[in-house]
Amino acid sequence: MRQKLVAGNWKMHGSREMTDALLKQLLAARLPTAAMLVCPPFPYLQQAASSLQGSGVLLGAQDCAANESGAYTGEVAATMLADLGVSHVLLGHSERRQYQQETDALVLQKAQQALAAGLKPVICVGETLAEREAGQTEQVVLRQAQAILQGLTAQQLQQVIFAYEPVWAIGTGLTATPQQAQDVHALLRSAVAEVSPQLAETMLLLYGGSVKPDNAASLFAMTDIDGGLIGGASLDADQFLAIGYAAE
């Protein structure tokens, strides 16, 4: 049985005040039995780490560098994140693929760095609206996933999580129907099963894209959906908690 995971991606939102208030509100409530992960922007990771210490709420980053260390101005190494108490890192989010031109090869390189530092990479995959309308959903999602599945060892893959995020559903209020999401998750799980049937049983596959308290339960009820990657709704502690409870 896979333990569900609900991850909040704050994207480029927040301040010290907001980080303090949101995490206080989260920790004052009964925490969901599903694992909860928050991914604030880099400058607030240390503050979040100290607020979350001993709480059981996990801390993630939104990206890491593709190199171990060196003259890479502006980059943040996976080892630095691990040093701060970060356990997970989002990689290949569609906003990075789109605005920073991140390729499948780069995402794999970042995943290697994350794993070497002991972090769990959350690899984001998903098709654009044009790709879905052109009937290319499976092809795009499999290409993005295969770069990871073929580039890492079976042992490394035990630490990997995939997040399926149809680009057309991100921040738009349009959500994939539970069945649309399940179809892609089943496809992903069968691709994982080709590497190792045992790995396919244990690997977490999250859904992301306009997940809200009112649609979370129906998505999380699907066989191959093991939780969510939440954007907008993770900036509101009540909504984030409600989504967590929907994953129980």
Ligand SMILES: O=C[C@H](O)COP(=O)(O)O
């Ligand atoms: O990483 C999170 C996703 O991009 C979903 O964002 P959203 O919940 O605001 O649609």
